[in-house]
Amino acid sequence: MSDSMKSGPVYVSVPSQVFHNFDKMHSVTKEVLGRLGCPGCHSGFDIRFQQEVEFHATVEGKLR
Amino acid sequence: MIDRAVGLVYMPGLEPLIGAPDLVDVVEIEPEMFWYERDGEVALYQRAWERVARLPVPKLVHGVGYAVGGTVCPAQLSLLRRCVDELGVAWASHHLAFNWFGEPARFSGFLLPPRQTDDGVRAAASSIRAFAAAMPCPVAIETGVNYLRPRADELLDGEFVARVCRAADCGLLLDLHNLWANQQNGRDSIDAYLAALPLDRVIEVHIAGGFALDGYWLDAHSGPPPDALFDVLADVLPCLPAVRAVCFEVLAPFVPRVGIDGVGAVLERIRRVWSRPRGRVSTVTRTCTPVTGPSAEAWEHALGSLAIGEPPSTPLARALATDPAVGLLAKLVMQGRAGMVTGALRLTVRLLVIALGPDATFALLERFCRASPPRPFASAESEAFAAWLAGQELALPYLADALAFDLASGRAESTGEPVEVTLSIDPRVLCEALGRGELPQGDPIRVVATVTPGPTELAAPDFRDGVADSNAPGV
Numbered sequence: 039m040s041d042s043m044k045s046g047p048v049y050v051s052v053p054s055q056v057f058h059n060f061d062k063m064h065s066v067t068k069e070v071l072g073r074l075g076c077p078g079c080h081s082g083f084d085i086r087f088q089q090e091v092e093f094h095a096t097v098e099g100k101l102r
Numbered sequence: 103m104i105d106r107a108v109g110l111v112y113m114p115g116l117e118p119l120i121g122a123p124d125l126v127d128v129v130e131i132e133p134e135m136f137w138y139e140r141d142g143e144v145a146l147y148q149r150a151w152e153r154v155a156r157l158p159v160p161k162l163v164h165g166v167g168y169a170v171g172g173t174v175c176p177a178q179l180s181l182l183r184r185c186v187d188e189l190g191v192a193w194a195s196h197h198l199a200f201n202w203f204g205e206p207a208r209f210s211g212f213l214l215p216p217r218q219t220d221d222g223v224r225a226a227a228s229s230i231r232a233f234a235a236a237m238p239c240p241v242a243i244e245t246g247v248n249y250l251r252p253r254a255d256e257l258l259d260g261e262f263v264a265r266v267c268r269a270a271d272c273g274l275l276l277d278l279h280n281l282w283a284n285q286q287n288g289r290d291s292i293d294a295y296l297a298a299l300p301l302d303r304v305i306e307v308h309i310a311g312g313f314a315l316d317g318y319w320l321d322a323h324s325g326p327p328p329d330a331l332f333d334v335l336a337d338v339l340p341c342l343p344a345v346r347a348v349c350f351e352v353l354a355p356f357v358p359r360v361g362i363d364g365v366g367a368v369l370e371r372i373r374r375v376w377s378r379p380r381g382r383v384s385t386v387t388r389t390c391t392p393v394t395g396p397s398a399e400a401w402e403h404a405l406g407s408l409a410i411g412e413p414p415s416t417p418l419a420r421a422l423a424t425d426p427a428v429g430l431l432a433k434l435v436m437q438g439r440a441g442m443v444t445g446a447l448r449l450t451v452r453l454l455v456i457a458l459g460p461d462a463t464f465a466l467l468e469r470f471c472r473a474s475p476p477r478p479f480a481s482a483e484s485e486a487f488a489a490w491l492a493g494q495e496l497a498l499p500y501l502a503d504a505l506a507f508d509l510a511s512g513r514a515e516s517t518g519e520p521v522e523v524t525l526s527i528d529p530r531v532l533c534e535a536l537g538r539g540e541l542p543q544g545d546p547i548r549v550v551a552t553v554t555p556g557p558t559e560l561a562a563p564d565f566r567d568g569v570a571d572s573n574a575p576g577v
Contacts, residue, residue: 045577046548047234047524047548047549047550047553048528048547048548048549048550049549049550049551050529050530050549050550050551051551051552051554052529052530052551052552052553052554053553053554053556054510054511054512054514054515054553054554054555054556055511055556056497056529056530056533057448057449057511057533057536057537059203059401059533060530060533060534060536060537060538061533061536061537062537062538062539069393073513074135074136074138074147074150074446074479074480074481074516075134075135075136075138075147075479075480076132076134076135076137076167076478076480077481081509082312082320082321082322082324082353083197083315083320083322083324083434083437084311084353084355084434084437084438084442084444085324085355085356085437085441086355086440086441086442086444087437087440087441087443087444087451087464087467087500087556088263089355089444090444090451090452090455091460093452093455093539094456094460094539095460097175097538097539098453098537098539102512
């Protein structure tokens, strides 16, 4: 068990979009609206998972 | 007064265009984008809604979540009315499609084509009249896309729309890219479709782009319209005496690929078409005899069930299942659900893709979709996925933390209130690792994180050169 687990919790305050500050790729729409609402209600094709995969492929390529 | 207007369907990130001079005269809002569902209640994401209400151009409302083309009377009309009132729109529109079916009503996850018979006309007209009665303004219905093969026991596409329009006494939103997709996929030609419509009822036109998938042309809203569709627009505009706006539709995830300048170029091209109308739409005289066959309700049950991946359970469903488009629809529903989960649970999906790989992650999402019905809002879909994932015993380090942070983040954004969550890693460390495409390392610690909602005014992403600038402030 780590020291902090034994000694009590660490308190932090973080904005809900903290991930956006660390994300080095615009793989998925960053606006919060894309995370709520009814974005699936259209007659086309949703590419957000595909974009996440493209991010992964790009990072893998950089690492190799 | 909206007249000869160039419009843009609002998507996050398009704000720089909406404020630019002589580019966007009207912005069309899909209100359900600002709705969320929690504990069975549908509510408005107030802060984001107030932000879009302040956009400096007139607004229109275009419903998507509870379509008006089927036997299920559209729900949430009072919330839709509130949105219409608050934006002060000149007219409101909705889809001549169905995305709820059965009793009790189930969500199909996709806009599906209604039954094109006399029974279908009556059902759609009834739903449209309920929609119109709830609105303080004129209403219009959108000409839909239909990937299915034409059937002998149905009205032709344009004739069906015309009959519904007259029966409901409503306006028309002419979606030219839907007609384009239908023509490319072997249904009515654009000329035949237009010839059947009461063109004097068209108040608005939509134009969009798409792409080919599995042998179909998709109404994907993925980029600029085909050049030939601009010719169709130029030909048809002079034949629409009541039309007041032409709106361009592009979905937010495609904007980085198109580029903000690319979207602007489409808007400028629409304005040039407004200034130089030409040509006349051809007239085709056809006769349509009344058609019956399976009821609208039976149609919706069969097609809706197939779209959400259920096995065919009726003779009609078994017949429909032989249409290759049914497999396409099921695929599109699945992609939409995967997209909603990805958008709402960004840390979780990123961690899964890094740890398991893309194929295994998508297979996981497919298993979830088979185990759980579609939900209309990303909030509810992501909560359902989180509950299902918790029972999968994946034993991935920090997966539970990513999930807990994502859910807390969504709740903070939807309510505007801070949410406290206990984690075994500092969320900043977790985010930093996943942002680099790495799994977090180190021993667990106990962290109590207060997740605060973001600022009311979010900076728009920077799409210079077609690629978003990840260093743009405030996003």
